Amino acid sequence: MSFAEIGAAAIAAGIDDMYASFLKGDRQGFDAHLHDDVTTWETHLPGPLRTRRELDAYRDSRDAAGxxxxxxxxxxxxxxxxxxxxxxxxxxxxxxxxxxxxxxQHTRVTDVLRCLDGDWRIVHHHAELVRP
Structure with a gap:
């Protein structure tokens, strides 16, 4: 396997683990896949979130509101x-x-990742809901 193939397999496994963590309610497991400076642009978000701190503030208020x-x-x-x-x-x-x-629901997603100290982290996440 080439370095690119190994990296692609690691990224695919990381994405699957990230969403499995969400389903389990494991925020720490989910966040392990995000860089601290991740930008998050999604259809349902209140504008682009430019850091994990901004994402955390959004999630904290959303979760507190149930x-x-x-x-x-x-x-x-x-x-x-x-x-x-x-x-x-x-x-x-x-x-x-x-x-x-x-x-x-189906959402088109693009994630840009960097390999830092052997771990792939999402530095930019863009998701757009596919309208029926």
């Missing part, structure tokens, strides 16, 4: 991952299913 989504499924599908040295880009479709309603 608005954290409860999902039965959260899976990255159709992954395409490229690696160039210590930089990687992952593109995939995130499929979620609400635990209560069963409603499914």
């Amino acid at each position: 608005e954290r989504p409860v999902l039965a499924v959260m899976a990255a599908t159709e992954k395409r991952i490229d690696v160039w040295g210590d930089t990687g880009v992952a593109r995939y479709v995130l499929v979620t299913r609400d635990a209560a309603s069963g409603q499914e």
Whole structure:
């Protein structure tokens, strides 16, 4: 296996672990995949969040209001991952299913990652809900 193939496999496994952590309510496990300076741009967020501190503040207020989504499924599908040295880009479709309603959503995601001390961390996350 080439370095790029090894990196792509590590990134794919990290993305799967990150979403498994979300489903378990393991914020620390989820956050282990994020760089402290991660930018987070998502359809439902109140504007771009430019650091993990801003993301944490958003999540803390959301969770305190009882608005954290409860999902039965959260899976990255159709992954395409490229690696160039210590930089990687992952593109995939995130499929979620609400635990209560069963409603499914598909979101197009692009993550930019850096390999730091042997660990891949997301430095930019961009997600856009696919409208039916």
